[in-house]
Amino acid sequence: MAKVYSVDEAFDHDLLSGASCAFGVFDGVHRGHRFLIDEAKRTAAEFGGPSVALTFDIDPDERLHADRLKKLMTNEQRIEALAQTGVDMVAVLPFTPAFAAQAPLDFLSATFGESFPAALHVGCDFRFGAKAAGQVSDLHEWADTRGVRIFAHDLKSAFDKPITATRIRLLLAEGRCEDAAELLGHPYSFDGVVAAGRGEGSDMGFCTANIELPPMMQTLGEGVYAAWATVGGVRYRAAMSMGVAPTFADAVATSEVHILDFSGSIYGETVMVEPVHYLRPMIKFDSVEDLIAEVRANIAWVRANL
Numbered sequence: 107m108a109k110v111y112s113v114d115e116a117f118d119h120d121l122l123s124g125a126s127c128a129f130g131v132f133d134g135v136h137r138g139h140r141f142l143i144d145e146a147k148r149t150a151a152e153f154g155g156p157s158v159a160l161t162f163d164i165d166p167d168e169r170l171h172a173d174r175l176k177k178l179m180t181n182e183q184r185i186e187a188l189a190q191t192g193v194d195m196v197a198v199l200p201f202t203p204a205f206a207a208q209a210p211l212d213f214l215s216a217t218f219g220e221s222f223p224a225a226l227h228v229g230c231d232f233r234f235g236a237k238a239a240g241q242v243s244d245l246h247e248w249a250d251t252r253g254v255r256i257f258a259h260d261l262k263s264a265f266d267k268p269i270t271a272t273r274i275r276l277l278l279a280e281g282r283c284e285d286a287a288e289l290l291g292h293p294y295s296f297d298g299v300v301a302a303g304r305g306e307g308s309d310m311g312f313c314t315a316n317i318e319l320p321p322m323m324q325t326l327g328e329g330v331y332a333a334w335a336t337v338g339g340v341r342y343r344a345a346m347s348m349g350v351a352p353t354f355a356d357a358v359a360t361s362e363v364h365i366l367d368f369s370g371s372i373y374g375e376t377v378m379v380e381p382v383h384y385l386r387p388m389i390k391f392d393s394v395e396d397l398i399a400e401v402r403a404n405i406a407w408v409r410a411n412l
Contacts, residue, residue: 108189110196112163119219122197124155126225129232131271132161134178135187137291138261138269142227143191145257149225156194158223161185162201168322169201176275176325178294210240214248222252230258281327281384293334296323297378298361314362315377324348328388331381332408335365338375342368343412345404346379349388364401366409382412 111117128146132139143159150157161184167175179187188196199205199217208216213235226245234240242258249256262268269289277286278294287293298317315335328349335344346363363379385404391397 108159108191108193108195110185110189110198113197113199113217117197119221121156121195121221122158122218122223123221124153125158125223126150126153126155126227127158127160127197127223128193128227129160130229131165132159132184132188133165133271134274134290135184135191136178136269136271136274136289137265138229138289140191140291141261141265141269142229142259143188143193145259146225146227147192149227149255149257150194153224155224157192159188159191159193159196160199160217161188161196162199164201166201166206169203169206172322175322176279177322178271178274178278178290178325180323207236210235210244211248213240214245222254224253225255225257227257227259230260232258275325278325279327281329281331283326283331283381283383287382293380293382294326295378295380296326296361297376298323299374299376300372302373314364315372317361317363317377317379319361326381327384330385330388330404332383332385332404332412333363334380334382334412335363335368336378336380337365337368337372342366343408344379345385345401345408346381347388348381364405366405 111121126146126149128142130139130142146159147157164181165175165177185196185198205213205216226249228242228245230242232242232245242256245256261270267289274286274289277289283294296319298319300315301318302316326348330345330347333344333346335342335346343366344363345366346361348361361379363377385407389400391400
């Protein structure tokens with residue numbers, strides 16, 4: 107796993123001198139991101155410097171547009187995933203209000219100092235600096251006098267389908283887990299701490315792990331899904347719901363996960379959930395008996411098909 111550095115006052119910018127950097131937010135670390143990173147690894151081997159994934163400690167939109175942001179990964183998951191891509195190092199820029207307010211050239215100066223990379227790989231729509239005013243053309247102008255080669259990649263032409271985090275989020279919002287996983291290059295997953303729920307599941311004969319997600323992590327569309335759940339390093343089949351259970355008037359938005367062939371108390375523990383197939387929308391049932399019958403049918407589908 108690559109070493110992770112914070113690009114703060116104590117950071118040695120010489121570590122970036124002659125490096126090949128892939129620069130981006132990298133939410134999801136999807137196939138398009140991995141293409142950029144692989145290109146940075148390729149030019150690092152060609153030019154002789156280290157390969158670097160250059161990113162931010164938080165998604166910039168988390169600071170600028172948190173009210174409407176939906177994310178594929180937490181910041182910690184994203185940085186850990188970048189460290190596992192085979193790069194030599196991950197350099198993490200603290201996206202503070204002062205950093206975000208810098209003009210494009212000041213932004214580049216704060217990022218690299220006087221230690222210039224050999225190559226910088228970005229998407230062709232890469233923007234940087236205050237109000238995202240900097241464009242790839244500005245990168246080229248900056249790079250031409252500093253011996254930096256800019257590689258602006260059209261990720262939409264690198265694959266059969268457009269690979270963007272926005273597209274993946276939209277697929278997940280529609281419950282299209284398989285299509286999202288194809289573009290991600292890995293299953294979509296989320297995790298959370300199991301909290302006490304309303305208790306109806308236990309009363310009806312099937313216990314559920316109740317996971318409340320912050321709004322920006324509620325990327326998956328409402329519905330019932332076949333899933334995998336990992337508890338204590340063991341992977342189990344699961345049936346899960348996402349959203350508000352309309353049969354119960356006082357319900358709140360949450361994920362409720364019934365883990366097949368599992369028993370034991372896991373309150374306070376972290377569970378990772380991989381929804382893999384959409385089963386049905388959230389339905390308001392006429393009776394609890396109808397709800398129980400449908401949930402049992404969902405569980406039977408999971409047992410037969412996963």
